[in-house]
Amino acid sequence: MRYFNLFLFLAILFTSGCVSTTRFEEMRGAKDYWESEADQADSLRQELTKLEEDIRQTNKQLEEAYHEQELLEASNMNLNRNYQSILERYEELVGQDSKIYENLSLERQDLSENLATERAILDQRERELRQADDEIRKRETQLNSVNTNSNQFQYELEARDKRINELMGLLEQQGQNMSALRSQMNTDFRNFSSEELNMSDQNGKIRLALSAELLFRKASDKINGNGRSAIRQIAQSINSSPDLIVLVEGHTDTDGTAAYNWNLSTRRATAVVKELIAGGVNPARITASGKGAYHPIATNSTEQGKAQNRRVEIILSPDEAAIWNTVGR
Secondary structure (H helix, E strand, C coil), X not given: CCCHHHHHHHHHHHHCCCCCHHHHHHHHHHHHHHHHHHHHHHHHHHXXXXXHHHHHHHHHHHHHHHHHHHHHHHHXXXXXXXXXXXXXXXXXXXXXXXXXXXXXXXXXXXXXXXXXXXXXXXXHHHHHHHHHHHHHHXXXXXXXXXXXXXXXXXXXXXXXXXXXXXXXXXXXXXXXXXXXXXXXXXHHCCCCCCCCEEEEEECCEEEEEEEHHHHECCCCCCECHHHHHHHHHHHHHHHCCCCEEEEEEEECCCCCCHHHHHHHHHHHHHHHHHHHHHCCCCHHHEEEEECCCXXXXXXXXXXXXXXXXXXXXXXXXXXXHHHHXXXXX
16 A cells, blocks of 8 residues: 555554553554555545546547537438428429429329428437437536546545645654654763663663662662652653653562562652652653563573663653644544
8 A cells, every 4th residue: 555654654653662551552543544544545546547537438428429419410401401402392393384283293292202201300310419419418417527526536635645744744753853852861861871771762762771779779669869860850851852751660670579579660660750740740741650570671590680670661752642633633
């Protein structure tokens, strides 16, 4: 399909990464909608091509009908002339001297019969001419209907193309905004080591992984001074881009029970969310999630690996709802 690459790009952009089930379904619905819109646009183009062919055929038939009408009119004129000639001849014979009337009776009878035949032919041609006129009017009506439908389909195609172009422009602008934000964050966070704060790209999203050692004391969900300073700096970067959606995920190692790790990861994610809100981030843009020990990034068989797994991740992604609200559906 014409727009397959667009919707493949949208599907990758909006469905990758960890998001809530409701958001995932909304993004999938949006993707399906635009795929349907692109399919409908292709179908309309095919119908437009067929209508244009119908127009060409109708114009051809109309030209043939006009030609046939001209032939019928010429034939009708000839018949009228013949009829008039015969009538004049008939009247001439009637006016001749009565002495030769009997000799001409047979000829007059033949002329009368010929006159009746010509009259019948003339009547038939007149009926055919009226039928041709009716057919021409019918073809003109069909042509007007086809032209109206063609214009409507063309209007709908142009409207869909306009919405898709607007969507592409907004996506490109969001990509530029995310690229600028990454560059700014690289500068803002240069004082942190990669073990403390690691920034990476994830299908158009920015993933910030903050080590638990930077934020908390062991087994605690209370943010320390260094952690508070780092989160406030992150909050400033988020506030510079008002169209971001923020997902905060807490992660632990495998030490302790599963229930304990679930609770600890959730409390830590919530603590970071509260600190972001204190830094001015709009609460409506933030979602907190506890992952426990079920999404490790390193082995839990070594202390170094466990330290990597104990982390809080802040995932920043463009607000796709802003695109739908701007373009309209």
